[in-house]
Amino acid sequence: MAKREGLEVSVAVGDAAMLSDADVVSAYPITPQTHIVEHLAELVANGELKAAYIPVESEHSAMSACIGASAVGARTFTATAAQGLELMHEVLYVASAMRFPMVMTVANRALSAPISIWGDHSDAMAVRDTGWIQIFVENGQEAVDNVICGFRIGEDKRVLLPVMIHLDGFALTHVIEPIELPDKKDVDQFLPPFKYPLPLDPEKPVTMGALGSPFIYTEVKWGQEINLEKAKSVTLEVWQEFDKLFGRKYSPIEQYRTEGAKTLLLTMGSYSETAMVAVDKMRGDGKEVGLLKLRLWRPFPYEELREVVKDADTLIVLDRAISFGGPGGPVCSEIKAALYEEKKRPRIIGFVGGLGGRDISMAGFEEIVNRGIEIARTGSEREFEIYGVRE
Amino acid sequence: MMATAVHGPGVITELEPFAPGHRACSGCGEALAVRLAAKAIGNNAIIVNATGCMEVVASPFPYTSWRIPWIHTLFENAAAVASGAEAGLKALEKKGKRPERNIKVVALAGDGGTSDIGLQALSGALERGHDFVYICLDNEAYMNTGIQRSSATPYGASTTTSPAGKESLGQVTWKKNLPAIAVAHDIPYVATACPSYHRDLMRKVTKAVETPGPAYIHILSVCPTGWRCATDDAIKVGRLAVRTGIFPLYEVTNGQYKMSLSLTKLEPVENYLKTQGRFRHLTEDTIKEIQERVTREYNKLVELAGKPGGETSSE
Numbered sequence: 204m205a206k207r208e209g210l211e212v213s214v215a216v217g218d219a220a221m222l223s224d225a226d227v228v229s230a231y232p233i234t235p236q237t238h239i240v241e242h243l244a245e246l247v248a249n250g251e252l253k254a255a256y257i258p259v260e261s262e263h264s265a266m267s268a269c270i271g272a273s274a275v276g277a278r279t280f281t282a283t284a285a286q287g288l289e290l291m292h293e294v295l296y297v298a299s300a301m302r303f304p305m306v307m308t309v310a311n312r313a314l315s316a317p318i319s320i321w322g323d324h325s326d327a328m329a330v331r332d333t334g335w336i337q338i339f340v341e342n343g344q345e346a347v348d349n350v351i352c353g354f355r356i357g358e359d360k361r362v363l364l365p366v367m368i369h370l371d372g373f374a375l376t377h378v379i380e381p382i383e384l385p386d387k388k389d390v391d392q393f394l395p396p397f398k399y400p401l402p403l404d405p406e407k408p409v410t411m412g413a414l415g416s417p418f419i420y421t422e423v424k425w426g427q428e429i430n431l432e433k434a435k436s437v438t439l440e441v442w443q444e445f446d447k448l449f450g451r452k453y454s455p456i457e458q459y460r461t462e463g464a465k466t467l468l469l470t471m472g473s474y475s476e477t478a479m480v481a482v483d484k485m486r487g488d489g490k491e492v493g494l495l496k497l498r499l500w501r502p503f504p505y506e507e508l509r510e511v512v513k514d515a516d517t518l519i520v521l522d523r524a525i526s527f528g529g530p531g532g533p534v535c536s537e538i539k540a541a542l543y544e545e546k547k548r549p550r551i552i553g554f555v556g557g558l559g560g561r562d563i564s565m566a567g568f569e570e571i572v573n574r575g576i577e578i579a580r581t582g583s584e585r586e587f588e589i590y591g592v593r594e
Numbered sequence: 595m596m597a598t599a600v601h602g603p604g605v606i607t608e609l610e611p612f613a614p615g616h617r618a619c620s621g622c623g624e625a626l627a628v629r630l631a632a633k634a635i636g637n638n639a640i641i642v643n644a645t646g647c648m649e650v651v652a653s654p655f656p657y658t659s660w661r662i663p664w665i666h667t668l669f670e671n672a673a674a675v676a677s678g679a680e681a682g683l684k685a686l687e688k689k690g691k692r693p694e695r696n697i698k699v700v701a702l703a704g705d706g707g708t709s710d711i712g713l714q715a716l717s718g719a720l721e722r723g724h725d726f727v728y729i730c731l732d733n734e735a736y737m738n739t740g741i742q743r744s745s746a747t748p749y750g751a752s753t754t755t756s757p758a759g760k761e762s763l764g765q766v767t768w769k770k771n772l773p774a775i776a777v778a779h780d781i782p783y784v785a786t787a788c789p790s791y792h793r794d795l796m797r798k799v800t801k802a803v804e805t806p807g808p809a810y811i812h813i814l815s816v817c818p819t820g821w822r823c824a825t826d827d828a829i830k831v832g833r834l835a836v837r838t839g840i841f842p843l844y845e846v847t848n849g850q851y852k853m854s855l856s857l858t859k860l861e862p863v864e865n866y867l868k869t870q871g872r873f874r875h876l877t878e879d880t881i882k883e884i885q886e887r888v889t890r891e892y893n894k895l896v897e898l899a900g901k902p903g904g905e906t907s908s909e
């Protein structure tokens with residue numbers, strides 16, 4: 204029987220990759236991802252994880268080596284953050300377009316300049332369109348569970364795509380939380396061995412990564428789009444089965460105290476935890492406020508979003524990244540687009556906050572909600588506001 | 595039993611993992627280098643190709659020239675993808691998930707993909723000691739994109755981004771010495787080769803494949819399109835590159851240098867330079883400067899090898 208114990212989230216994420224029986228780990232150290240890969244290197248060194256650990260010379264090579272390993276049929280894991288994710292940017296597109304399943308945890312961190320090792324979602328938003336399945340988690344348990352689910356989702360023959368698990372740098376990676384690590388035998392039952400349909404194999408030669416002329420490129424991209432859209436139903440299926448076996452439910456958008464809520468706040472990642480406390484406080488004060496936690500970022504859960512906001516008057520979206528010179532928060536922008544055609548939709552108010560590791564306290568979330576309600580009533584001169592900025 | 599046919603002075607396998615019908619320019623020395631290398635590599639291998647001429651000409655979907663497993667992803671990462679494939683195979687075999695078949699991973703990349711944009715990935719893979727072969731197909735410029743200079747372009751060559759003009763003699767830097775950089779990684783095997791010496795090339799590739807750990811082979815590949823020479827001259831020009839000492843053939847086994855040919859006297863570099871339009875603007879003074887440098891560099895190599903040449907190799 205699996206037991207709950209206090210574990211550093213990074214260590215637990217490494218353990219999840221071990222429980223998933225990863226064959227290859229290829230990684231380059233970057234704060235705040237380091238504890239994940241250090242732990243994996245240790246597990247390999249001690250023989251607890253039977254895997255090849257490739258200590259590559261850059262993140263570009265980390266992702267490239269992951270592709271090579273996945274192409275020969277190895278279950279592959281890596282982790283990175285911020286500049287590292289950006290350095291592997293072009294390789295990310297290749298991993299998804301060439302249909303190589305693997306799991307990568309991103310310890311979300313702000314992008315330079317100025318250099319900041321602290322958390323926000325700039326790195327995640329910069330890789331939004333790379334064709335990966337992307338899941339945001341809000342605590343250590345979710346990180347562990349979704350690493351295991353990630354392999355199962357990505358390796359499903361209907362999917363065959365890489366999966367990115369976003370967990371906030373420091374706020375999640377470096378904290379000790381009560382976490383239940385599943386038993387190995389249960390994981391083995393849940394996660395069948397990886398069988399890539401056509402790996403690189405001299406017994407059955409294949410050509411991978413051929414030149415795509417204009418007559419075929421569009422069709423390849425269309426195929427990729429259809430495939431990623433379909434990955435949603437597989438993701439739901441896998442989460443349901445995970446729930447049956449392990450008793451923990453996951454959904455694309457989780458609702459917290461949304462019954463009868465006229466105002467909804469939407470957050471991603473670890474901020475959802477503080478936001479829940481803020482919602483409790485506001486509910487206690489008699490305010491009809493609820494929380495939406497967006498977990499499945501790609502493929503984007505359009506139906507689920509439309510369903511959960513239909514009775515609200517105001518939807519306040521908190522982004523942790525800026526689309527400069529554009530609509531402000533990329534998440535808010537997408538949500539506006541997703542709801543534009545709806546006959547009945549809430550006013551959508553965008554905030555950007557928590558950049559470069561700046562905390563938002565419980566009182567801060569309350570302030571954001573109050574200001575959002577005020578803007579919904581009176582309007583604002585700006586497309587979005589940055590919470591707490593000193594102008 | 596390996597199928598063979600009588601060919602020239604020796605016997606060369608009929609095996610053609612790199613099939614005819616690819617779209618290389620006529621007279622391409624690089625396609626010939628790949629064909630010969632592929633014969634030596636054999637069927638029990640995985641090819642990791644960087645972006646470049648050989649990737650483009652060999653894989654226009656839905657065609658492929660490769661009869662053995664082949665993967666191309668990006669320009670600068672062939673060594674890194676090869677690292678992952680090699681480590682993946684080893685891990686799967688160790689865990690009993692794949693049968694042990696001693697499959698060799700071979701990376702192919704051009705001079706730009708090796709000496710410029712891919713140098714970091716190559717250095718990393720050599721340093722980590724992956725059991726693989728890296729072959730640099732050096733045609734001395736970015737030919738695939740239209741003859742732009744690379745760090746492997748020789749001094750004085752006119753390219754589209756190092757054009758000769760009133761104020762410039764063309765490429766103003768000396769060719770980066772990639773084999774020396776490979777040797778500096780203390781890997782078990784490094785060699786230079788040229789398809790003009792096809793048996794020497796195949797022997798070296800075979801040796802590289804049989805060597806456990808990283809092996810690096812640098813192949814000079816004459817490019818009639820970019821060098822502006824006759825399309826039926828690739829073999830001749832390659833031979834002159836070797837005989838003038840501009841591109842010496844040698845191998846370095848566990849740090850020990852050995853010259854591949856006994857050249858008692860080098861031909862003047864001018865004999866080589868005058869075969870190609872990219873050098874046509876060179877003045878006597880520049881040719882003299884090149885001659886002095888080539889002689890000096892060649893003598894350094896001979897000194898490293900301890901004697902002027904190893905066994906006499908047939909051409």
